[in-house]
Amino acid sequence: MAQITEKDILSALSRVMDPELKKDLVSLNMIRDIHIQGGEVSFTLVLTTPACPLKNYLQKSAQEAVLALEGVSKVDINVTANVSGQHTRIDDKIVLPIKNSIAVSSGKGGVGKTTVAVNLAVSLAQSGAKVGLLDADIYGPNVPTMMGIDALPPVKDKKIIPAEAYGVKVISIGFLVKEGQPLIWRGPLLHSTIRQFLVDVNWGELDYLIIDLPPGTGDVQLSVAQNLTLTGGLVVTLPQKVSVEDASRGLEMFNKLNVPILGVIENMSYLELDDGTRMDIFGSGGGKALAQRAGVPFLGEIPLAPAIREGGDAGKPIVIAAPDSPAAKALDEITCSVAGKISQLVLQE
DSSP states (O other), X not given: OOOOXXXXXXXXXXXXXXXXTTEETTTTTOEEEEEEETTXXXXXXXXXXXXXXXXXXXXXXXXXXXXXXXXXXXXXXXXXXOOOXXXXXXXXXXXXXXXXXXXXXXXXXXXXXXXXXXHHHHHHHHHTOOEEEEEOOTTSOOHHHHHTOOOOOOOBTTBBOOEEETTEXXXXXXXXXXXXXXXXXXXXXXXXXXXXXXXXXXXXXXXXXXXXXXXXXXXXXXXXXXXXXXXXXXXXXXXXXXXXXXXXXXXXXXXXXXXXXXXXXXXXXXXXXXXXXXEOTTOSSHHHHHHHHHTOOEEEEOOOXXXXXXXXXXXXXXXXXXXXXXXXXXXXXXXHHHHHHHHHHHHHO
């Protein structure tokens, strides 16, 4: 019987396709460090994100493909990840070591946009990614409360050091003003603050920077888009008609600013009652219909649950406070979908 070679293994793995990226594992450079000892084969499978929604599928498919080779008795796969993305460029002179910047928007307030942004950031960090969270909601900076942090570390080497919680680096105007103090600012001051949060903060190397935008389509949104090249944008809506109408303006804003739209997320989609039935408090289907009309992905529904509000008030996001709850599972699934969409966008460039 002929000795198995590295070429044989790569040939087998070249027939395993990533359904999202629509390329094979070898072409995507996902296979590394192949070792062969008799009939035992080991190699590393390098995913494009630790939050890969197809992780188990790809691992199983790769294992089956190699086990099908004559003479292979055992296959060990080490799964790791190297997040795809380019370093974020502020202008021709400033480049930040941030691979992907994702803006989270809503057409109106009260739809749970910050809740989604916070849990998305924490869920990505839980998967093993290096994550930052920029609270750009200057007029209503709720991220510190939801993350359970109230102060920044001391400035070091003339750089602002972000606070950190649940593996996420956080910056917010909420750390820099007194509680309850209103910010009555015009455009130029908003613009300079957003730029300072990007340039004067020591973010370090990040796989993902989640940016929580204020509601609507105003100066802050324009400043974020002008200050850095966003990888993509997310739109959060409720199912009800008036929320969807406003969310559609958020979608159009991203289009006008040439920001790729990663998808629509529907929050507070339904309330699950004790007997297992669902009550559509805010209507149903609005988010999916909006995504279909706009021709963008619908990323999922998040149920209405008291534990989400309780976790936000207590500074413990639902994906940490109750990871097995339906709401947390929905948010984790949405996180995986977002990570997958980002990988698709980056590899298409």
